[in-house]
Amino acid sequence: MSVARPAAGRWPTDSISFGGDYNPEQWSPEVWVEDVALMREAGVDLVTVGVFSWALLEPEPGRYEFGWLDQVLDLLHAGGIRVDLATATASAPPWLARLHPEVLPVAEDGTRYAIGGRQTWCPSSPVYRERSLLLVEQLAARYGQHPALAMWHVSNELGCHNVHCFCDVSATAFRAWLQRRYGTGEAGLAELNRAWGTAFWSQHYGDWAEVGVPRRTTATGNPTQRLDFLRFSSDALLEQYEAEASVLRRVTPEVPVTTNFMVTSHQWAMDYGTWAAGQDVVSNDHYLDHRLPDPHAELSFCADLTRGLAGGGPWLLMEQATSAVNWQPVNVAKRPGETLRDSLVHVARGADGVCFFQWRASVAGAEKYHSALLPHAGTRTRLWREVRELGRALRSIDEVRGTRVQADVAQLFDHQAWWACDAPNRPSELMGYTDAGRAVHRALRAAGVTSDVVPVATPDLAGVLAAHRVVVVPTLHLCTDATAAAVADAAAAGATVVVTCSSGIVDEDDHVRPGGYPGAFADLTGVRMDQFHPLPAGERLELENGWAGTVWSEEGTVDDDVEVVARVTAGPLPGQPAVTRRPLPGGGAAWYVATQLDDASWAALLDRVLQEVGVGPAAVAPAGVEVVRRVSADGERSYLFCLDHTGAEQRVAARGVELITGATVDGEVTVPARGAAVVRETAG
Ligand SMILES: [Zn+2]
Incomplete structure (x- = not known):
């Protein structure tokens, strides 16, 4: 679409934004007054209003009631708090389904969903589209010039529940x-x-x-039909986003527009790489997932991927939890310090705003046990104290805003590769798309090395990759010719490339590339594998140099100029190459890893790769202390973020000023237990 976007890049506040979702419709006007006073006390300067307000804003078709929202926006403005105003289209009111039952989405087995949850609408419904755009038009006209308006928030978590409709x-x-x-x-x-x-x-x-559409079938359905349906479904929601955004941009071209992504471990249905270009500010919702073995490693991975979607620039953390969520089997609460530390992990990795779901904890509804900035127990609580401390800490590091995260390693990411890799009837269901990428990221993070997680849809992909010393290609199962060429170009420009198994296997139609695996990367790596040998669960692949893998092994040959770094000693086929390295004319090397290495082996392999290219950690830090550096565009200022995950006070080598405490740092900065230190660095 060709909508002018003068607002692109404009930040909604003059600071590192701090706040959260504000749902005043759950409370009385007396509470609103207290809310604004407490927001000021906490240092909140940005709230998202109206996300789930459609049923109250338009109680019957065409009858709009804006009085209460007028009052809320005026109160917030009087309190100096800026508003990220939602289009309120995320959940349609019950009357829409009563009058037009065909808007209700349908599951793969033909079941039609009922109202009572949220996002109960078919992404392709023309009725929903028409009614939602009428509401957006009303909101844009009424509030487009309101002095509190800082940003438009289209819908909410598009695709969280209704992305695949089979009606x-x-x-x-x-x-x-x-x-x-x-x-x-x-x-x-x-x-x-x-x-x-x-x-x-x-x-x-x-x-x-x-x-x-790929409804339930007797045997496995057609894989490319499925892949195209996943693409179509992501596009259908993107079309809804663009339709709403285009109304807003017509009425208020100067106001930035966003929708909150869900870059997290279990959301895979929206191809955000194709969505990113339509965002004036890339924003993300992230919640720690305690079902994972290392939830904080996943947090850092997702933050780096969100930065990748933002083209390496600043992004906004639109939602996270001050403490527990309500949708996991056991909802783990945050211990003292962790609300601030987890917030600053996002800032370290490029977020220029920290917002939460939600301002005041609900007493009714499906999310009443979800934590909030203001807990059920009120202000005489540790959580409220920590919220105020976070507000103060963010003000003390405001000068970090606009700086960029320093990273010498890039790793590719692609939702379409995820869709193709994790499809039914693959060689091994133990081979998951994100496993190798997360393992590489985990090993780098543990070594104090930051990686840019780069979506394949990034404009000038070859140029972006070539700006890094190392390019990792983890499990890029589906790979287009263009992506393979971008990787080859980066290698020709001098980057070292690390390709992991199950990469380059199929083209964009999900057709296998003939001639030996890893298909699209066979020439670059000099590896020609002719069979997969997946390992049963629990079985280990032992390599001659002491490294080990699980899940996967392969059988094949390598070209004459390829060094076999490690062969299999115990596994389906002893003697087969498992880790290889081919020197490249550009000065780098092309590595190939034919198994899912364990963490210790990844650490050893990446240590060798990083030594070869001369990349070191952001700082020398004890194990369990996360270190990341942000640098100003002119290179004049740099900030070292140190984040403790050990639970004990730690020290990290640094010089400068610690911004949260104001303390001078002369050789070592003290990082509080489960806390954060941010050092404006001076040389020496
Ligand atoms: Zn539908």
Whole structure:
């Protein structure tokens, strides 16, 4: 779309933004007055208002009630608090489903969902689109000039619950999407038959009317049909975003527009790489997932990926929890210090704003046990004290805003590779798309080395990769020719490349690249594997140099100029190459890793790679202390973030001024237990 975007890059506040979702409709006007006073006490300067307000703003079709929202925005403005105003379209009111039952989404098995949850609408519904845009038009007209308005917040967590709809309306929209991809008429259908490989299992389509959404099937459905449906579903929600954003940009071209992403371990359905360009400010919601073995390693990974989506620039943490969430089997609360520390991990990795769900803890509704800035117990609480401390700490590091995170390592990320890799009927269900990428990131983080997690849709991908000393390609199962060329270009420019198994296997149609694995990276790495040998759960692959792997091994050969760094000693095929290194004419090397290395082996391999290219840690720090550096564009100022995960006070080598305490740092900075230190560095 060709909408002018003068607001791009404009920050919603004049500071590192601090605040959260504010849902005043759950409270009386007397409480609103207290809320604003307490927000000021905490140092809150940005709140998101109206996310779930549609049913109250438009209690019946076409009758709008804005009085209460007028009052709330005026109160916030009088308190000096800026507003990220939601379009309120995230959850439709019950009357929409009563009058138009066809807006209710349908599950893969044909079940139609009922109202009572949230996001109960079909992404392709023209009725929903029309009604939602009427509301957005009203909001833009009424509040576009309100002095509290800092940013527009389109919908909320688009795709959290309704991304894949299998209704007939969606099927029609899917066919239209396919005709845009493959062409219309007989020629388009022939191209679809080719791409989907319908010669197999007698699936050849003779008429567009036979083509549908991938509903429940007897045997495994067509993989490319599934892949295209995942692409279509992400695009359908992106289209809803763009439709709302285009109304807002027409009415208020100067106001930045965002929607909050969910870059996290378990959200995989939105191809954010294709969404990022449409955001004036990239914003993200992140919640620690205590179902994972190392939730804080995942936090850092997601923050680095969000920065990648923001093109390396600043981004806004739109939601996180001050303490526990309410949607995991056991909802772990944060211990003293952790609210501030986890917030500053996001800032260290590029966030220029720290916001939470939500301001005041609800007493009713599905999220009443979700923590908030202001807990049920009120202000005489440790949590409230820590919220105020966080507000003060963010003000003390305001000068960090606008600086960029320093990283010499890039690792590629792609939602479409995730979709293709984790599909049914793959060689091993133990091979998960994110496993190798997270393992590499975990090892680097433990070594004090920051990596940029770069989406493959990044503009000038080759240039971005070539600006790094090391490029890691983890499990890039689906890889286009363009992405493979960008990696090869970076290698030619001198980068060292590390490719892991299950990369380069299929093209964008999910067709296997013939000639040996890793397909798209076979020439670069000089590796020609001809069979996968997945390992049963619990079985280890032992390598001659003491390294070890699980899940995966391969059988094949390497070219003459390839050094075999480690061969298999115990596994399905002893003697097979498991880790290889090919020197490149550009001065770097192309590594290939044919198994899922364990953490110790990744640490050893990456240590060798980093030594070869001369990349060291941001600072010498004890194990369990996360260190990241942010640097100003002119290189004049640098800030070292030290974040303790050991639970004990630690010391890190540094010189300068610690900004939160104001203390001079002459050789070593003290990092509080489960706390953070931010040093404005001086040389010497
Ligand atoms: Zn639908």
